[in-house]
Each structure stands twice: as structure tokens, then as C-alpha cells.
């Protein structure tokens with residue numbers, strides 16, 4: 001199981017230090033939530049801050065766009081060279097075009113589903129992406145309560161991936177903690193994103209290990 005701490009819950013007063021510490025504590029990826037104040041009712045990090053995060057990090061970045069006008073954001077953040085860029089299918093009309101736009105930068109593309117968006121919408125997309133991120137909260141804020149229906153969605157997506165894209169990575173984000181991590185793994189998740197569970201703990205390393 002790979003763990004991607006979400007720096008949304010880090011102490012932004014010492015962000016670079018937090019990134020270094022979380023890398024040393026065993027993070028596999030640094031999960032970066034980019035929010036525009038339109039797609040979600042919150043705003044977070046512009047490209048200059050994300051570039052600073054990337055420079056402080058010894059682990060690959062995993063950027064999750066919670067934004068409108070996705071192609072504009074892809075062009076604006078691509079020079080940072082994250083491992084993954086994921087975007088919401090609820091927002092984008094031309095999904096295959098954006099997947100190709102991301103691949104053209106040698107970045108691995110993924111799509112994101114909100115908790116109420118069905119897995120069936122991925123039937124003709126799943127073979128073209130490297131990752132699907134299933135949200136287990138409505139996006140916008142850290143520290144929200146886990147929505148358990150994501151467990152069935154992970155199982156359904158794993159079944160679809162076996163048929164259409166066996167290498168697909170399934171990531172889950174929102175309310176992840178040491179109580180639900182095992183269930184998420186058993187359902188078929190590969191990467192867990194955790195913000196408050198890790199950053200509000202006294203021992204980041206122990207928190208990451210308990211999720212793994």
C-alpha cells in the first residue's frame with residue numbers, strides 16, 4: 001500500500017520543512033490539492049507554491065486539480081513535472097483530449113470521481129489513464145468525515161480494471177484513517193491519500209505506518 005500525505009493539512013507557516021519531514025517519515029508521494037474557488041468553495045496553491053513544494057520534496061508529486069478550465073491549469077503546472085495529474089470528470093467535456101494533453105508533458109494522467117459519481121462513467125476512459133482517484137468526501141476541505149459507499153465503488157472499479165486496464169492504480173482520498181485503511185486495501189485500493197490523520201498526529205512516521 002502506497003501512502004500519499006495531503007499537504008492541505010500541513011502547517012503552511014513552515015511548508016517546505018513539513019514536506020521534507022513527511023518525505024523522511026515514509027511518504028510515497030506528496031499529494032497536492034489545487035483548488036480554484038469555483039469548482040470547489042476553497043482556494044489553495046498556485047504554481048509558484050507547488051513548485052516550492054516540489055523543490056523541497058524528495059518524493060514524486062501527485063497533483064489533484066479541483067478546478068474549472070482544466071486544460072489551462074495543466075499547461076500552467078506541467079513544468080513542475082509531477083508524477084501524476086488528476087482531474088474531475090464531472091468538470092471536463094473533452095476527457096480524452098485532456099488525458100492526451102497531460103501525456104504530452106510526460107506526466108501520468110488520472111481522473112477523479114466525486115462520491116456520488118458512478119464508476120460506470122469510466123467504462124470508455126479507464127483503459128486510457130494510469131490512475132483513478134475515488135473521493136471519499138466531497139472535495140474542498142481536509143478533516144471531513146469518510147463516506148463509506150466508496151468501498152463498493154473501489155470493488156466495482158477493480159472489477160472494471162481487471163477487464164480493461166490491469167495496471168490501473170486506484171487512489172482514495174478523504175477521511176482516510178487507521179480505522180478504514182484496511183477495508184480500503186481489501187476492497188482494492190493501491191494508494192491512500194491522508195491529510196489530517198497524518199498531519200494532526202504527533203508522530204508522522206507512526207501515522208503513515210499505521211495506514212500502510
Ligand SMILES: O=C(CO)[C@H](O)[C@H](O)COP(=O)(O)O
Nearest residue numbers: 006139140142143175195196
Ligand atoms: O482532496 C482533499 C480535499 O478535497 C484532501 O486531499 C483530503 O480531504 C485530505 O484530507 P483528510 O485526510 O483530512 O480528509
